[in-house]
Amino acid sequence: MLKRISGYIVSCCVSFTVCVMVLSVAHSIDGKVMEFYGWKENFHLFACCFSISLLMFFTDKLTEKYSLAVELLVKFADVVACVFGLGGLIFRWFPFDLKWSIYVFALALIIYIITFIITIFSLYFANEKTSNEINKKIAERKMKYEQKSD
Amino acid sequence: MKLNIEIFKECQEIEVSIRCKEVDNQIKKAIDILKQRDMTFTVKKDDITKILKVCDIYYFESVDNRTFAYTSNDVYLCQKKLYEIDKILLGTSFVRISKSCILNTDSIDAVRASLNGKLECTLSNNEKIMINRHYVPEFKKKFDI
Numbered sequence: 001m002l003k004r005i006s007g008y009i010v011s012c013c014v015s016f017t018v019c020v021m022v023l024s025v026a027h028s029i030d031g032k033v034m035e036f037y038g039w040k041e042n043f044h045l046f047a048c049c050f051s052i053s054l055l056m057f058f059t060d061k062l063t064e065k066y067s068l069a070v071e072l073l074v075k076f077a078d079v080v081a082c083v084f085g086l087g088g089l090i091f092r093w094f095p096f097d098l099k100w101s102i103y104v105f106a107l108a109l110i111i112y113i114i115t116f117i118i119t120i121f122s123l124y125f126a127n128e129k130t131s132n133e134i135n136k137k138i139a140e141r142k143m144k145y146e147q148k149s150d
Numbered sequence: 151m152k153l154n155i156e157i158f159k160e161c162q163e164i165e166v167s168i169r170c171k172e173v174d175n176q177i178k179k180a181i182d183i184l185k186q187r188d189m190t191f192t193v194k195k196d197d198i199t200k201i202l203k204v205c206d207i208y209y210f211e212s213v214d215n216r217t218f219a220y221t222s223n224d225v226y227l228c229q230k231k232l233y234e235i236d237k238i239l240l241g242t243s244f245v246r247i248s249k250s251c252i253l254n255t256d257s258i259d260a261v262r263a264s265l266n267g268k269l270e271c272t273l274s275n276n277e278k279i280m281i282n283r284h285y286v287p288e289f290k291k292k293f294d295i
Contacts, residue, residue, distance in 0.1 A: 068266055120267065123283070127263035130290060134261045137293045 005057075012053035015115045016046055022111050044091045052082045076112055083108045182241040189242070191235075193219050193226035202226060204242065208257040208273055210235050212250045222275045245292050247271075248282040255292045 027034035055078040063071045083104060087093040094100040166184055170177055189204040208220045212232040219226045228235070235244075236252060247253045253271065260272045267283040281289055 120265065123267045124263055124265055127267070127269055127283075127286070130286070130295065131261040131263050131269060133295050134258075134290070134293050137295070138258060138260065 008053045008057050011056070011115070011119060012049050014118055015052065015111065016049040018111050018114050018118070019045055019049065022107065022114070026107065041091075041093075044087070044093070048082050048086050048091070051086055052079050055082060072116070076109070079108050079112050080105065178241070183243075186239075186242040189238075191219060191228060191230070193228050195224065195226045200226065204239070204244075204254075205256065208254055208275070208277070209247075209279065210244075210252040220277075243292065245285070245289050247279070247285050247289060251279070253279060253281075255289075 023033055023037070027037075056075055059074050059078055060071070063074050084101075088096060088104070094104055168177060168180070173181075186204055190201045191204065191207065193200055193202050202219060202221065206221050208222065210228065210232060211218050211220065217228040217230060217232050217235065219228045230238075232250065232252065236246060239252065243256045244252050244254050257273050257275075258271050259274050259276075262270045262272070264270045264280070269281040269283075269286060269289070271279045271281060273279060
């Protein structure tokens with residue numbers, strides 16, 4: 001359980017970092033995105049990332065028996081719900097018109113994809129380590145068995 | 151640990167006695183291994199009923215509400231449901247690897263990481279089977295990792 005929670009904390013931190021990076025890149029392009037971004041917005045952004053991770057913690061339990069595609073869709077729905085609900089309605093990050101909604105949706109999608117790629121690769125490397133350890137144990141087992149049969 | 155083996159020609163049934171101060175995890179594991187040795191499942195193939203030793207079974211899979219037992223080169227229909235098998239095989243070398251599959255870890259030849267977050271197992275008969283990422287922690291425990 002503790003390991004699982006730590007995974008969500010890491011995911012929250014990764015998504016926060018990616019958010020700040022993507023917003024910075026977007027600001028460097030159009031010079032508007034981070035115009036009103038201050039210390040308060042920094043906390044708001046972290047609160048949003050945290051609530052996404054919290055929501056994922058619960059929805060992951062519902063989707064754990066479904067395919068990866070279903071899980072990814074539900075996770076993205078978690079992201080959209082938090083960004084529009086918390087960011088749009090409560091923190092008033094953006095006005096609720098079509099132009100801004102598309103813009104925010106696109107940004108959320110980009111951040112989600114980048115976070116997803118980072119998570120997938122870190123999971124792959126963790127599994128690679130696990131499989132090496134298991135293969136070692138299997139080899140040890142086989143050696144013991146061969147020694148016994150000799 | 152001392153290991154005594156006594157061989158009697160008149161012996162009808164193998165008898166194992168364990169003398170210890172307390173039953174710790176290692177002894178529990180040894181008991182589970184011994185129990186598994188005698189475990190059997192009644193299975194069917196082409197209307198012929200057969201008794202299969204658990205150690206000969208590579209994995210159990212549930213397909214369309216029916217449970218199948220897979221050995222190195224055969225598939226048998228099993229009377230029991232997957233959740234019942236899961237309960238019976240608790241503490242043995244078998245582990246749940248997806249919602250529809252229980253794998254015998256003794257039948258694994260190698261394991262490899264896959265990009266979709268799953269682990270791919272190659273069995274002794276070269277068959278490949280995927281371990282769902284939600285079941286990886288339980289799978290690791292079987293190898294004391």
